[in-house]
Amino acid sequence: MAAKSNLKNMALCLSLVCLICSAVLALVYAVTAEPIKAAEQKALVESINQVLPDGGELSDVATAEFGGQKFDYYVSTADGVPAAYAVKSTTVGFGGPLTLMVGVLPDGTVYNTSVLSHSETPGLGAKCNTDEKFMSQWKGLGADKVIKVTKDGGDIDAITASTITSRAYSLAVSNAVAFVKSIAKAGEE
Amino acid sequence: MSKWSTLTDGFVKNNPTFVLVLGMCPTLATTTSAMNGLEMGLATLFVLVLSNIVISLLAPLVPDKVHIPVYIVVIATFVTVLQFIMQAYTPDAYKTLGLFIPLIVVNCIVLGRAEAFANKHGVLESLLDGIGVGLGFTVSLTVIGIVREILGSGSVFGWKFISGDGILAFVMAPGAFLVLGYLMVLFNKYLKKS
Amino acid sequence: MEYIIIIVSAIFVNNIVLSQFLGICPFLGVSNKLSTATGMSGAVCFVITLATLVTYLLNQYLLVPFGLEFLQTIAFILVIAALVQMVEIVLKKISPSLYQALGIFLPLITTNCAVLGVAITVVTKDFTFGAESHMLNLGQAIVYAVATSIGYGLAMVLFAGLREHLALNEVPKSFRGLPIALITVGILALAFLGFSGIV
Numbered sequence A: 001m002a003a004k005s006n007l008k009n010m011a012l013c014l015s016l017v018c019l020i021c022s023a024v025l026a027l028v029y030a031v032t033a034e035p036i037k038a039a040e041q042k043a044l045v046e047s048i049n050q051v052l053p054d055g056g057e058l059s060d061v062a063t064a065e066f067g068g069q070k071f072d073y074y075v076s077t078a079d080g081v082p083a084a085y086a087v088k089s090t091t092v093g094f095g096g097p098l099t100l101m102v103g104v105l106p107d108g109t110v111y112n113t114s115v116l117s118h119s120e121t122p123g124l125g126a127k128c129n130t131d132e133k134f135m136s137q138w139k140g141l142g143a144d145k146v147i148k149v150t151k152d153g154g155d156i157d158a159i160t161a162s163t164i165t166s167r168a169y170s171l172a173v174s175n176a177v178a179f180v181k182s183i184a185k186a187g188e189e
Numbered sequence B: 001m002s003k004w005s006t007l008t009d010g011f012v013k014n015n016p017t018f019v020l021v022l023g024m025c026p027t028l029a030t031t032t033s034a035m036n037g038l039e040m041g042l043a044t045l046f047v048l049v050l051s052n053i054v055i056s057l058l059a060p061l062v063p064d065k066v067h068i069p070v071y072i073v074v075i076a077t078f079v080t081v082l083q084f085i086m087q088a089y090t091p092d093a094y095k096t097l098g099l100f101i102p103l104i105v106v107n108c109i110v111l112g113r114a115e116a117f118a119n120k121h122g123v124l125e126s127l128l129d130g131i132g133v134g135l136g137f138t139v140s141l142t143v144i145g146i147v148r149e150i151l152g153s154g155s156v157f158g159w160k161f162i163s164g165d166g167i168l169a170f171v172m173a174p175g176a177f178l179v180l181g182y183l184m185v186l187f188n189k190y191l192k193k194s
Numbered sequence C: 001m002e003y004i005i006i007i008v009s010a011i012f013v014n015n016i017v018l019s020q021f022l023g024i025c026p027f028l029g030v031s032n033k034l035s036t037a038t039g040m041s042g043a044v045c046f047v048i049t050l051a052t053l054v055t056y057l058l059n060q061y062l063l064v065p066f067g068l069e070f071l072q073t074i075a076f077i078l079v080i081a082a083l084v085q086m087v088e089i090v091l092k093k094i095s096p097s098l099y100q101a102l103g104i105f106l107p108l109i110t111t112n113c114a115v116l117g118v119a120i121t122v123v124t125k126d127f128t129f130g131a132e133s134h135m136l137n138l139g140q141a142i143v144y145a146v147a148t149s150i151g152y153g154l155a156m157v158l159f160a161g162l163r164e165h166l167a168l169n170e171v172p173k174s175f176r177g178l179p180i181a182l183i184t185v186g187i188l189a190l191a192f193l194g195f196s197g198i199v
Helices: A007-051 A125-129 A132-136 A163-188 B003-008 B024-029 B034-061 B064-089 B091-100 B102-106 B108-118 B123-153 B173-191 C002-013 C024-030 C034-063 C069-094 C096-105 C107-111 C113-123 C138-166 C178-193
Strands: A062-066 A069-078 A081-092 A097-104 A110-117
Touching (some): A007 B091, A081 A163, A097 A163, A110 A163, A125 A163, B024 B102, B034 B091, B034 B102, B034 B108, B064 B091, B064 B102, B064 B108, B091 B102, B091 C113, C002 C138, C024 C034, C024 C138, C024 C178, C034 C096, C034 C113, C034 C138, C069 C107, C069 C113, C096 C107, C107 C113, C113 C138
Antiparallel strands (some): A081 A097, A097 A110
C-alpha cells in the first residue's frame, strides 16, 4: 500500500519526483535541441527558397523598420550584389493574422509569395494558399502593377467571396514591396 | 481480469470517447481530418502508456495525500518529452496539433486511467490498459476524423474524391459537436451492450 | 482600443468553448442546471484569471531568464493544481453550499483544459496582434484571461438554459443525455460562427 502521509514523506516524495523529472527533461531537451533547431531552420529555408530565384547566397535574418512596422528579411546576393529580398510580412486577415513570405527583386517586382500562417475561413479565405489562379498572379508581378484588389482599383484578382482576405494579402505584399524599395534605395546611397 | 480483456476493453466497454466521455477537448479540436485525429490519438497513446507504467511502479511509494500532484508531474514530464520529440522529428504534426500537445497533461483520460487503474495494478496490466484505452481513443478519433473529412473536405487521409470543397461546417467548430453527437447515438444504439 | 478587440474576440469570435474547444468536459458535465453552471463559471473565471497572472509572472521572471522554458508545462500545471486547492479551501469556508453543489467538479478545474490552455496561449510568443507579432504584456494577458472566462460563462449559461428545456422534452432513447446535448452545442456553435470576421 502507499507510503504514510506524513509531512516529511509528502514533501520528500514530491520534491524527489520533481527533481528527477526536471533532470529527465533537461536531458531530453539537451538531446533534442539540435534537431529542433535544424527542423525549424529547414522549414524557414524552404519557405524562403520558394519565393526567391535560384542561386544566390542567402544572408542571415535582419530586421528593419519601415512605416511603423518591423520587418524580418533575408537578402539573397549574387556576385556580392543583392539580387532579391525575402520579407516576412504580417497583416490582419479575416480570422486573424496573415503572415506571408514575399520575395521581391530590388526594382520592386514580386518574384513569388508564400503563406507562412493564416487563420482564414476554410473554403473561402483559406484558398489563399491553395487556389492556383490566385497564387499564380503573384509570380513575377511587375513593379508597375497596383497591388490592390480590382474592387479597390488595383490589378489583383481577389478570391471569390473572400475580399477581406484578398485585401489583407495584397496589403501584406505591397508593404513588403515598399519596404524592399526603401532598403534597396538605402543600400544604393 | 484476463490480460486479453484488459487490452480489448479500451475499444468498446471502456471506450474513452463514447463510453467514458473523457478527453473531449482534443477529440473535438483535432479531428478536422483523419490524419490529424490519428496523430493526436497516437500522441496521447504514447503518454498514456508511459505514464501508466511509471505510475504503477511509483504508486506504492507515494503518500496518499500528494498522489495527485505527483502523478501530474510524471504525466507532464512525458508530455514535455513528447513535445520535444515531435518538434524535432515531426514538425508538421507538431504545428497542426499545436496547443493540444501540452494539453495532453490535462487530458482526463491520462490522469483518469492513472487513478482508476495504474495505481492499483501491476506494470504489465497497466501497460496493457494504457495500450487498450490509448488505441480505443486513437480509433475513435480517427473515425470521427474520417467522417468530418469526408463530409467537410470530400477526402479521406488527404485522398480527395470530389473536386472542390465539401460541407465546410464539418471541418469547423459546429461539425465537431454534431459528428460526435451523432456518432455517439450510433455507438449507443449498436455497440453498447446495455 | 486593443483591449476592446481582445475582449470582443475572446468572448464572441474565438469563444473558448464553442470555437477553441477548451473546457469541454466540465462544460458538458455541469451544465444541466442553470444554478450550478453559474457557480462553476464563477469559480473557473477566478481560477483562469489568477492562474494566468501567476504563470505569466513565473514565466517572465523565472523560466525565461534562467533558460528553464522546458519546465513550462510542469511548472504551469503545478501552479494551477495549487491554486485550485486554495480555491477549494476558501470556498469551503465562504460558501459551503456552493462547495457542495460543485462537488467533484471543483478539484476537476485543475484538469480543465481552458485554464492550462489560456495560461499557455498567453505566454506563447506567436500571439500575433494586429500587424505586430508580440507577446501580450501583463495587462493584456489579464484582460484576455477575464474576457475568456466571461466567454466561458456565457457559453455555459446559454447551454444550461437550453439543457433545462431539453430535459422537459421527449428525446429518442439513443439520443438521450449526451448525444442530444452535443448536437445542441453544435447548433449553438453554428450560431457563434456568425461572429467571425468582426475583429
